[in-house]
Amino acid sequence: MRIRKIAEPMYSTLTHTSNTAVDLEDDDFRRLRDFIKEYSGIFFSDEQKYIFVSRLTSRLGIRKLNSFKDYYFFLKYDKEREDELSIVVDLLTTNETYFFREILQLKALFEEIIPIIKAEKSYISRPSLRIWSAGSSTGEEPYTVSIMAKEYGIDKDFNIEIYATDISQRVLSISRKGIYGNASFRVTDEYYKKKYFEPYGDKLKIKDEIKNMIKISHINLMDSTVINLLSSMDVIICRNVLIYFDLESKKKLIEKFYDKLGSNGWLLLGHAESLINITSLFKLVQLKNDLVYRKPQK
Ligand SMILES: C[S@@+](CC[C@H](N)C(=O)[O-])C[C@H]1O[C@@H](n2cnc3c(N)ncnc32)[C@H](O)[C@@H]1O
Structure with a gap:
């Protein structure tokens, strides 16, 4: 019998890069948003899940990931995690500012x-x-x-x-x-x-x-x-x-x-x-x- 050695991919890859709506189970949402909160302080309540999803969905296609679960592992373990977290913060906050404000x-x-x-x-x-x-x-x-x-x-x-x-x-x-x-x-x-x-x-x-x-x-x-x-x-x-x-x-x-x-x-x-x-x-x-x-x- 031939035993096939298959390396377990850390993230499954997407065959398309579209921005179609991606489901996010409540448990996965909480795990991801709590992780982002631990990292940056930025917090999204359960009621804000919709905004959270709509702001981050495009990242899955760009990083060629299938699900938010994969995205969580990417943010946690990938060697490019710091770059991606910086983008996440950008997407979840506004950088609104101007000279002589307040x-x-x-x-x-x-x-x-x-x-x-x-x-x-x-x-x-x-x-x-x-x-x-x-x-x-x-x-x-x-x-x-x-x-x-x-x-x-x-x-x-x-x-x-x-x-x-x-x-x-x-x-x-x-x-x-x-x-x-x-x-x-x-x-x-x-x-x-x-x-x-x-x-x-x-x-x-x-x-x-x-x-x-x-x-x-x-x-x-x-x-x-x-x-x-x-x-x-x-x-x-x-x-x-x-x-x-x-x-x-x-x-x-x-x-x-x-x-x-x-x-x-x-x-x-x-x-x-x-x-x-x-x-x-x-x-x-x-x-x-x-x-x-x-x-x-x-
Ligand atoms: C709305 S801007 C405020 C800019 C300026 N202070 C003002 O009032 O015009 C908010 C800034 O906070 C930054 N920010 C959010 N979370 C942060 C964190 N954990 N550490 C450092 N900066 C953070 C964002 O990247 C964003 O540029």
């Missing part, structure tokens, strides 16, 4: 918070000022901070370091190029466009003096080991990111932010986000321009 909060940063930090560090000549845009998407948020730092002359008072991080390699590569179309400038004054950008076809490119002020890197906010390597921050800006997370991931992240902030450090969240029911580690501070969170002095 401007009152940024005014609060430059007109109220930074002067307080300056007074607190007045015993040091030219102290450091570290600002972290966590979940920076395509870069408009950290570049706005750099532009405002120039406009307010903050870069003369401090050794300013602005960190821009995101889980998506795609958006980070756009940040690195620094080229933006109209949608990014929906609330930007002509003054800033002329002063800090140069024409690039029908788009605008950020000038090097602004670009060089930010350090761009890939960080998954659920990855504590990498976050631990960052320096201590004066200000963390994490806007419109927590909205995608489940409660457990929000708690984990906010505790990490607490550890990463220096004594008296500031945490700026998006207007739709708050720490109610998440933590009482921070105190809420009413400034003239906005409400923000602050780490209490020990």
Whole structure:
């Protein structure tokens, strides 16, 4: 008798690459969405299964897989899993952002918070000022901070370091190029466009003096080991990111932010986000321009 040795394929392959609807059993859905939640913090409830399926179905064809069960194993074990997870996060979140978004909060940063930090560090000549845009998407948020730092002359008072991080390699590569179309400038004054950008076809490119002020890197906010390597921050800006997370991931992240902030450090969240029911580690501070969170002095 001839024994045929057949290597068990880890994933069965598709004979077609169409995007036709693919069934996802409830158990398989929960296993896959919990895995994605563990990885990224991004959570889809049972009621959101339909959106989850519709956003990810095309990936099965692209990766030549037959089912979401196969996709789960791909995300878990394949050597290209990190690349694919980055795409999954892109598909499950929006990268919506633009220059000078939620401007009152940024005014609060430059007109109220930074002067307080300056007074607190007045015993040091030219102290450091570290600002972290966590979940920076395509870069408009950290570049706005750099532009405002120039406009307010903050870069003369401090050794300013602005960190821009995101889980998506795609958006980070756009940040690195620094080229933006109209949608990014929906609330930007002509003054800033002329002063800090140069024409690039029908788009605008950020000038090097602004670009060089930010350090761009890939960080998954659920990855504590990498976050631990960052320096201590004066200000963390994490806007419109927590909205995608489940409660457990929000708690984990906010505790990490607490550890990463220096004594008296500031945490700026998006207007739709708050720490109610998440933590009482921070105190809420009413400034003239906005409400923000602050780490209490020990
Ligand atoms: C809506 S954008 C917010 C951009 C910017 N902060 C703003 O408010 O304009 C949300 C960003 O969070 C990023 N994100 C989601 N989960 C993340 C995670 N676990 N780690 C790092 N970034 C994450 C997404 O890739 C996306 O670029």
